[in-house]
Amino acid sequence: MVMRSVPKATLQRYPIYLKALNRLEKNGIERVMSKELALMVDIEPTTIRRDFSFLGNLGKQGYGYSVKKLIEIFNKQLGVNFDEKIILVGAGNLGSALLNYNKWDYVVGEIACGFDVDEKKCGEHFGVQIYPMDQLETKIPAGCHIAILTISHHVQETVNRLVECGITGIVDFTHQHISAPKGVVIKAIDVVSSIQELVFSTNSMNQKAMK
Numbered sequence: 492m493v494m495r496s497v498p499k500a501t502l503q504r505y506p507i508y509l510k511a512l513n514r515l516e517k518n519g520i521e522r523v524m525s526k527e528l529a530l531m532v533d534i535e536p537t538t539i540r541r542d543f544s545f546l547g548n549l550g551k552q553g554y555g556y557s558v559k560k561l562i563e564i565f566n567k568q569l570g571v572n573f574d575e576k577i578i579l580v581g582a583g584n585l586g587s588a589l590l591n592y593n594k595w596d597y598v599v600g601e602i603a604c605g606f607d608v609d610e611k612k613c614g615e616h617f618g619v620q621i622y623p624m625d626q627l628e629t630k631i632p633a634g635c636h637i638a639i640l641t642i643s644h645h646v647q648e649t650v651n652r653l654v655e656c657g658i659t660g661i662v663d664f665t666h667q668h669i670s671a672p673k674g675v676v677i678k679a680i681d682v683v684s685s686i687q688e689l690v691f692s693t694n695s696m697n698q699k700a701m702k
């Protein structure tokens with residue numbers, strides 16, 4: 492059903508729509524106009540209509556979109572899965588914060604379990620079981636593809652092991668340069684670079700304003 496190649500910016504907005512659509516469905520709403528959705532997600536109705544045009548024929552204009560149909564499309568055609576079994580590797584400060592926040596159901600899934608080299612970090616944390624790292628190969632949930640990496644040591648070796656276990660997507664908080672084979676996607680999250688980018692763009696805006 493996805494007809495044309497979807498621009499990156501559009502793909503980045505799909506999870507936002509999905510979250511709002513799930514909320515609507517939970518509240519028993521069957522159809523939604525782009526104007527109504529716009530108010531929920533703070534995105535222009537024209538942008539929403541253009542973004543949805545990549546999803547194929549969604550019905551007659553003026554009748555609103557079927558909430559159920561859109562959720563189905565996002566779920567099946569785009570491979571977005573609410574039941575993604577995610578693992579967390581490294582249950583230290585950052586890892587614990589993410590475990591505590593583990594409220595991604597209806598959006599992507601949840602952290603099913605975690606792993607750590609330090610036995611003291613193992614056991615149940617925020618309702619999630621943390622296993623010793625030497626049990627990675629045996630305890631990783633079946634069908635798990637996504638790992639969150641919040642470790643501080645032996646990053647590349649750990650990535651290699653995760654890939655061997657079938658991980659194809661890594662959310663990487665480690666700040667380290669890591670490599671992975673083709674087909675494995677690494678999404679680096681770095682607060683420091685984000686701040687640097689912000690400082691750079693606010694400085695250049697200020698310089699332009701002073702000219």
Ligand SMILES: NC(=O)c1ccc[n+]([C@@H]2O[C@H](COP(=O)([O-])OP(=O)(O)OC[C@H]3O[C@@H](n4cnc5c(N)ncnc54)[C@H](O)[C@@H]3O)[C@@H](O)[C@H]2O)c1
Pocket residue numbers: 580581582583584585586606607608609612624641642643644645646649663664665666680681682683
């Ligand atoms: N991306 C960001 O913006 C950002 C911000 C802060 C910290 N960090 C990075 O995140 C990582 C975690 O930071 P933290 O403050 O939570 O550290 P932390 O020391 O509190 O936690 C790290 C945890 O990982 C475990 N660990 C270390 N190496 C491991 C391995 N190879 N396999 C399994 N477990 C392992 C440790 O036992 C510990 O429990 C660090 O690499 C840090 O540099 C990134």
